[in-house]
Amino acid sequence: MYTxxxxxxxxxxxxxxxxxxxxxxxxxxxxxxxxxxxxxxxLVGDDMRGLRTEARECRVELAGAVARGGPFRFACDVIxxxxxxxxxxxxxxxQLVMFESRRRPEARSxxxxxxxxxxxxxxxxxxxxxELFEHLETLFFxxxxxxxxxxIGGGLMSPREVHELDxxxxxxxxSAKLHPGHCSREIFREIFRQxxxxxxxxxxxxxxxxxxxxxRDCDVDWFHPKLSFHEPSRGMHPMIRLDGGDFVWFQxxxxxxxxQ
Amino acid sequence: xxxxAVRAGISLSGSAKVISEFFYYGVNNVLxxxxxxxxxxxxxxxxxxxxxxxxxxxAVQKYLSNITSQIQEWLEAGLVxxxxxxxxxxxxxxxxxxxQFDVTCTTGSSQGRDECVVKKEMQAVIRQITAAVTMLPLLxxxxxxxxxxxxxxxxxxxxxxxNSGPQSIAGGGEVVRLRSFSTGxxxxxxxxxxxxx
Amino acid sequence: xxxxxxxxVQENGDFTARARSLERSxxxxxxxxxxxxxxxxxxxxxxxxxxxxSRQLQKRTLLLKKERDGMRDIxxxxxxxxxxxxxxxxxxxxxxxxxxxxxxxRVHVQEIEGQLSEAWEESNRFRQKVYSLxxxxxxxxxxxxxxxxxxxxxxxxEKLRKKVEELEMERQKLEEEKQVxxxxxxxxxxxxxxCNSNKERIFHLLENPxxxxxxxxxxxxxxxxxxxxxxxxxxxxxEAGNCTSGTLSDLPPPREVSELQKQLDSMLLRNQRLKEVCxxxxxxxxxxxxxxxxxxVDVQLDGQYKLSSMYAEQKADSLVFKQTxxxxxxxxxxxxxxxxxxxxxxxxxxxxxxxxSFPAFLSALTLDLFSRQTCM
Numbered sequence: 001m002y003t004x005x006x007x008x009x010x011x012x013x014x015x016x017x018x019x020x021x022x023x024x025x026x027x028x029x030x031x032x033x034x035x036x037x038x039x040x041x042x043l044v045g046d047d048m049r050g051l052r053t054e055a056r057e058c059r060v061e062l063a064g065a066v067a068r069g070g071p072f073r074f075a076c077d078v079i080x081x082x083x084x085x086x087x088x089x090x091x092x093x094x095q096l097v098m099f100e101s102r103r104r105p106e107a108r109s110x111x112x113x114x115x116x117x118x119x120x121x122x123x124x125x126x127x128x129x130x131e132l133f134e135h136l137e138t139l140f141f142x143x144x145x146x147x148x149x150x151x152i153g154g155g156l157m158s159p160r161e162v163h164e165l166d167x168x169x170x171x172x173x174x175s176a177k178l179h180p181g182h183c184s185r186e187i188f189r190e191i192f193r194q195x196x197x198x199x200x201x202x203x204x205x206x207x208x209x210x211x212x213x214x215x216r217d218c219d220v221d222w223f224h225p226k227l228s229f230h231e232p233s234r235g236m237h238p239m240i241r242l243d244g245g246d247f248v249w250f251q252x253x254x255x256x257x258x259x260q
Numbered sequence: 261x262x263x264x265a266v267r268a269g270i271s272l273s274g275s276a277k278v279i280s281e282f283f284y285y286g287v288n289n290v291l292x293x294x295x296x297x298x299x300x301x302x303x304x305x306x307x308x309x310x311x312x313x314x315x316x317x318x319a320v321q322k323y324l325s326n327i328t329s330q331i332q333e334w335l336e337a338g339l340v341x342x343x344x345x346x347x348x349x350x351x352x353x354x355x356x357x358x359x360q361f362d363v364t365c366t367t368g369s370s371q372g373r374d375e376c377v378v379k380k381e382m383q384a385v386i387r388q389i390t391a392a393v394t395m396l397p398l399l400x401x402x403x404x405x406x407x408x409x410x411x412x413x414x415x416x417x418x419x420x421x422x423n424s425g426p427q428s429i430a431g432g433g434e435v436v437r438l439r440s441f442s443t444g445x446x447x448x449x450x451x452x453x454x455x456x457x
Numbered sequence: 458x459x460x461x462x463x464x465x466v467q468e469n470g471d472f473t474a475r476a477r478s479l480e481r482s483x484x485x486x487x488x489x490x491x492x493x494x495x496x497x498x499x500x501x502x503x504x505x506x507x508x509x510x511s512r513q514l515q516k517r518t519l520l521l522k523k524e525r526d527g528m529r530d531i532x533x534x535x536x537x538x539x540x541x542x543x544x545x546x547x548x549x550x551x552x553x554x555x556x557x558x559x560x561x562x563r564v565h566v567q568e569i570e571g572q573l574s575e576a577w578e579e580s581n582r583f584r585q586k587v588y589s590l591x592x593x594x595x596x597x598x599x600x601x602x603x604x605x606x607x608x609x610x611x612x613x614x615e616k617l618r619k620k621v622e623e624l625e626m627e628r629q630k631l632e633e634e635k636q637v638x639x640x641x642x643x644x645x646x647x648x649x650x651x652c653n654s655n656k657e658r659i660f661h662l663l664e665n666p667x668x669x670x671x672x673x674x675x676x677x678x679x680x681x682x683x684x685x686x687x688x689x690x691x692x693x694x695x696e697a698g699n700c701t702s703g704t705l706s707d708l709p710p711p712r713e714v715s716e717l718q719k720q721l722d723s724m725l726l727r728n729q730r731l732k733e734v735c736x737x738x739x740x741x742x743x744x745x746x747x748x749x750x751x752x753x754v755d756v757q758l759d760g761q762y763k764l765s766s767m768y769a770e771q772k773a774d775s776l777v778f779k780q781t782x783x784x785x786x787x788x789x790x791x792x793x794x795x796x797x798x799x800x801x802x803x804x805x806x807x808x809x810x811x812x813x814s815f816p817a818f819l820s821a822l823t824l825d826l827f828s829r830q831t832c833m
Contacts, residue, residue: 081394084391185394326662348670348671350670353671404670409659409660410657410659411659411660412656412658422663426659451648453648
């Protein structure tokens with residue numbers, strides 16, 4: 001059985017009310033999966049304040065091994081989606097890119113400073129994201145990256161929200177038939193079905209840091225290793241041994257500043 | 261406009277207007293996200309405290325405003341049951357995707373809810389509609405769209421409208437429910453059904 | 458005397474015996490007479506009874522006769538009526554029908570009676586069965602009651618009862634689940650678009666983008682189809698070698714096409730010949746330069762030339778010159794293995810750096826190499 005997990009933990013200071021959320025009923029189809037060792041792909045969100053935390057987990061079942069480039073694709077899609085969903089972008093990433101490329105010739109003639117300011121922020125954010133994705137592709141090529149953390153607001157030590165993508169039990173094979181695009185859609189379908197973000201209050205623009213767990217000896221100098229970084233609590237070990245490799249947390253050396 | 265201690269709730273006609281506008285922008289959003297019209301034919305408009313997309317194609321604008329004005333009338337009279345946007349394969353007329361907005365009219369003298377609260381709920385639904393494209397299958401052939409309105413059986417047919425079937429997806433398709441919102445006078449629940457390969 | 462007495466006594470005795478026997482026979486006769494009397498009475502009674510019966514029968518026959526006469530009269534009167542009114546065929550038909558229906562009813566009654574008897578038999582059978590089962594049950598109950606003291610049976614009974622309870626609960630749960638799933642299926646159908654046609658109707662605009670796009674598509678498809686057909690016709694016509702309909706007028710006639718083809722062929726041929734001549738001439742020129750000036754010039758790249766001397770000590774010894782647009786002279790000497798050798802460096806120093814003359818340098822080099830050769 002191949003599965004994918006999303007978990008989101010949040011401490012609500014005010015109980016949110018985003019209207020009635022309909023309970024999601026069963027889907028129309030069932031996945032027939034081989035009953036072997038489970039392969040998981042998971043996302044986890046956590047609040048570091050340690051108060052009454054709410055954990056939401058979403059497991060996505062993938063019906064087989066994923067092609068190469070799958071993990072990279074999922075990481076990018078999750079970053080784009082979570083940042084939009086949690087209020088760091090006013091529009092989804094792809095729309096931002098498209099409108100920015102259309103707007104660039106007119107940007108010089110902008111009159112009001114307000115528009116110019118948000119235009120600048122958007123440009124900066126897009127530039128950061130592009131740089132991040134470029135280096136991320138290299139990282140995924142040089143090392144196995146089983147986990148990714150998005151720390152939104154608050155800082156590394158006590159972020160407001162933590163979202164984790166857990167690909168430890170996901171199987172990647174070059175001969176795999178599952179297209180990464182199809183799997184990516186499957187993941188988001190499951191997130192939608194379980195209405196994972198429904199209970200969270202709307203997010204406000206803040207800074208986001210991104211951490212990746214990768215092999216210590218992988219030759220990527222753009223990312224900064226953070227040996228003293230501890231993951232969110234609840235019994236997780238700071239170091240993980242996978243196939244004899246030594247894994248360490250790396251931080252992307254830029255902070256993504258959300259904007260409206 | 262000075263803020264008052266107790267805000268008056270939205271009126272019935274206000275609710276009808278807000279919901280038909282929501283539908284207008286919701287449809288535009290879907291047309292953009294699903295690539296029914298080229299992205300260059302959309303422009304940003306500020307509405308409901310968000311930056312929303314509207315088509316600049318005059319034919320589409322005319323068609324949509326025609327429908328939304330009729331819907332507004334029907335909403336005020338409490339006749340609307342459902343609003344449906346279908347995406348249709350242009351080569352063979354097959355229904356590929358179906359965006360359904362179920363409307364429940366609360367009858368009698370119901371109190372309208374605070375406009376700010378309603379706006380926040382609508383924002384959440386619109387954001388969800390926008391994000392929904394991440395999980396929908398790719399539309400590989402060129403599509404066009406049609407809008408259906410389910411009304412009470414007693415509703416008279418306006419001129420230049422005609423009866424239609426439900427235009428469901430063959431085999432029913434997969435269904436995903438999105439969030440809903442309520443103005444106090446009307447409640448709108450959104451769901452998407454799409455074809456499984 | 459005594460003899461008389463004894464004779465008298467004997468006579469008395471005889472007389473008394475005779476009297477007694479006479480009495481007896483009288484009595485017997487009396488009895489017989491009474492019997493006969495009784496029998497006579499019986500016979501009389503019988504005879505009276507029969508007389509009565511015969512009287513009754515006579516009366517009855519009289520009545521019957523009267524009735525018969527009366528019926529006969531009625532029938533005769535009816536017959537008379539019928540022959541007058543002329544509706545006898547109708548009535549005959551009606552009576553026939555009535556007879557037929559009577560017959561059917563009789564048959565039906567028979568069937569029903571048959572069914573009834575069958576049902577009766579079946580109910581009897583069931584009654585018997587019930588009875589036998591009841592007796593069996595009573596027996597079993599007795600047995601069970603008698604074995605009440607047997608703990609094993611009790612335990613089993615308990616187990617079975619528990620199992621029954623569990624199954625009952627499961628069944629209820631499944632029933633509830635089924636209900637829930639039913640509701641969900643209904644919900645799903647609604648979400649997929651099902652319409653309750655009693656309560657709802659569905660409208661859409663006559664002119665809508667989907668129908669417009671489909672129409673456009675259809676029109677385009679027919680246009681493409683006709684174009685395709687036309688083109689197929691054209692191709693067929695060409696293959697047949699004839700030029701037919703007016704639609705082919707925009708294509709050049711075959712004669713022109715063959716002329717153009719000939720022109721093209723001749724031009725290609727001319728081109729080819731020119732190339733060959735050029736090549737030959739170039740080769741001749743290069744050879745004469747080599748022979749007269751002593752250097753073979755090879756073009757390495759565009760603007761870059763390699764010169765190899767006739768008198769070079771090794772085949773690989775060569776100088777490379779590059780054409781530049783920057784300097785006045787427009788030519789630079791690039792470094793090679795050969796140009797780094799001492800003798801050449803001296804020459805470079807003298808003729809290029811001081812005298813700034815390429816011909817001087819090259820000539821000096823030729824002489825130098827020549828002298829070396831002849832010395833060896």
